[in-house]
Amino acid sequence: MGFILFGYDDGVIGGLLTAPSFEDQFHLGSTMQGTVTSLFIAGAFCGCMASAVMNGRWGRKTIAHAGALVLSLGAIIQCSSYGIAQLLVGRIVAGVGLGLIVSNIIMWQSEISPNHIRGLLVASALSFLILGQLIAYWLEYGISNYASSFSWRFPMAFQAALALMTSGLLLCMPESPRYLFQQDKHQEATEVLRLLYTHRGIVNENGLRSTITEITEAIAIESHQATWSDLSRDDNAWSGSTPVSYYTTYIFENSVGLSYSTSLLLSGILQVWFLVASFGTWYTIEKFGRRISFMFTATGMAIVMAVLAAMIAVDTKASGIVGAGMIFLYQAFYTWGFMGGIWVYGPEIMPLAHRAKGEGLATASLWLSAFVVVEIVPVAITHIGWRVYLIFACCNLAFVPFVYFFLPETAGLTLESIDLCFMDTTTTPVKKASELRQLMKRGGEVTLDQAFEAEKHGQISAHVEHATSV
Template sequence: MLNLRGKWLVYLITVVSSTGFCLFGYDNGLMGQIISEPNFLDIIGNPNAAVQGFVVSSYDIGCMLGALAAVLVSEQIGRRRTIMLACAVHLVGDVINASSFSLAQVLVSRIILGVGLGLFTSASPVWLAETATAEMRAVMVAVQLTCLIIGTNLAYWVDYGLGFLNNEISWRVPFALQAVYPIVALGFTLFLPESPRWLAAHGHTDAAITALSALRDLPEDHELVLAEMQDINSAIELETDGSSWTALFKQGPSKVRTRVIVACAAQSMQSYCGINFVEYYFPFILKNSVGLSTNTGNLVSGCSQIWFLLSSFLTWFIINRLGRRRLFYLGNIGMGSCMIAVCITLWKDTKPSDTATVVFFFLYLSFFTWGWMSNMWTYPAEILPLHVRSKALALSVFFLWANQFWTVEIAPVSIDNIGWRTYIIWAVLNFASCIIVYLYFPETSSLTLESVDFLFSSSKDIREVVAKSENLWANSIRLEVGAAAAAATAGDVQEKAIEGGAGQSSHLEDA
């Protein structure tokens, strides 16, 4: 372990997680321009639009496989070792990808790369959620999602700059640069601590206390370290039988099945916003829907990513102030409205309306990063119980990649066949998502992970959990270390939280 403690140790874990998400963003931006480069198309045999879509979406098949692999290995070997395995797999794919000379080689390499990223994106949110405090958790995720956008920016501008060469370097170098990210992540991960929650759940109590002490920068016998360990142990005692697949689908007192469904829904609904459709194919959309030239479309796409990056910084400041549910509403209503506007401007098909289309796409990206981008990766890790967290989060990430696959696959075909009507689909799905969030997504931003467990176990169904969580949020009650038992008490949760949680919150602030 590096000689770091407290927030700086959490910050370095965030750097590792952010490196993986920077790689995620890099691939999102990478293929949008490469798939239209004549030299690359010659190498893969100049396929039709459907095959081109599959070349891009094959990465998502690998990510699905990686997410399923994480279900099998993450709980057995831990969050940290899963990330190290992910980096090793990705590096193998990098070598094959950068040396490709055929369509088959490109497809195989992209599936291997996807497996690596699927493993990484399944393990790193859990690792970060289980090491950060409740106050830091969402902001750290917002930081790593900003890094995702930085990765997309890097890909867009590397592609744009090298695209003028008109030879194999224009796409082999961007492919090879993917290897930088897993090398950096692997180097740091070797020296970082395992999740205290994973250690405690697997009987390594002393190691868990040592890791928690380092992460909180407090002595091992400090009352707050012992209180947090008690919360963790209480949650472990409440949640049993987490080793089998069937544990994911048993309801039990902790409402496990309901929580797994909510987590999978959150990851799936990210794709229903339409962001993968826009992110992967923005240069293609600008050329085929708006009518811009290839060079102008690539340039505007690069500028959109700078705007996307600048917009993301606002999320750092509002994610805890507005809470999870309100940010989901903000994102869906904003994105749905932008998609309606895009339908109208593309239908009008005039020069001023083409300019307006680009403006509304820029606004769409802002609403996504404010409402869903950080929320989507924060929320599932918060909502899931400890004993199935790694398996269930990996399953939710599988649903993310499965839904991303079909949205990426249909993009070129839908634009070719139904044109501006494509965007009506995304508008309707965004507004429908608001209803689902209102009914079934509890507010978690004011709760420790253990308090979420006890809040579910004290409620009869998901609607009661939503109501209680909204009550806590509306009254500005924050359940911190030592408050889990208060949240578990049936009846007046608010009163108990004030007695137990608010007092502990003040102790934390003093610490």
């Protein structure tokens, strides 16, 4: 439900900006359209920063629960708006709530997932994000013929219903055992892990003991390296996904040249395709790993954006059809690589002591980039047209060398053993991750015990000093 809420909020404004009743109420120009959309993202940025400052001291679940309530308040303010000022306030408040939810619920998901299917579970959660977008687009399409303000007030209000459902379900969920160990609530943490390691009444005692040992060792190693300065010390999302998510109807109408009704219909169909394509990620994210998925799909997205720019520049009926097809192909590449990958990867490479701060900052960075992109896209399309898609093509292409040289493969490794990739100063995280995965394939064991042994020989510097935020 948390990701359905995320997806719904992500997509709801896109179909409303050009709705006749919405335009009659607010009379927004292209600049103000960008502002209305981007202020939600600015609020989400603030929510993520607040989460980082709180550093998880109230738990993943509690902060996400509070975020659902704040988002509900923002939805009520938006749906009751009669002026631009109230609408903007509602967008900001709802954004803060979503920021609190997103930055914590993804950590919670990662910290209770078995290492061998962690990517699969997060990728499946991201499919529910697409389902939320799907609900938004088809709901708007279904009531688009209403001449009254109901056609946009109800979609805005429905955010609150989804948020309250999320809040209610959170009451039934266990807290993250890793957070509980951090708070010295060992008995409660062990009981949660015991339930997670129980299948048909039989407890996997070996797995349970191994996980408890790794978590407590990680806390011991990191206990003296948990300050903000340690997060950034080193002693030794501009892919185009954001405008496609927020401005699908706008792009079909203003770039491809379709009517409002056809654009809204195609936006809904696109979300169906997006959801279907996302199922492939459940398999590829663990089978091929994070690195190959990132590099392959970034290359594909770069090519698609370049072709889209060319088709819009040609500006014929045939090129418009091809351009619309490129948007569909782009969504497939994005969901196969970055849709689930970026959300699973952030919590994976952050050590436990910094996970709450780091994930808050990482998610805030994502929202900050999204804010800039969403703010400028309507104006950019108005003034430079097809050339805006070349910018996204170049950004996608730039991701490939960055991933190749700097991002270690994390598939199959436990959250605690991933820390080992950043501990060894004699090699790079990318090479160390490859060594650890080869060791696992040969039947070897990868644990934090290796860190203690290496530390005795002076081969390790503090691993937190090399932790990287996505």
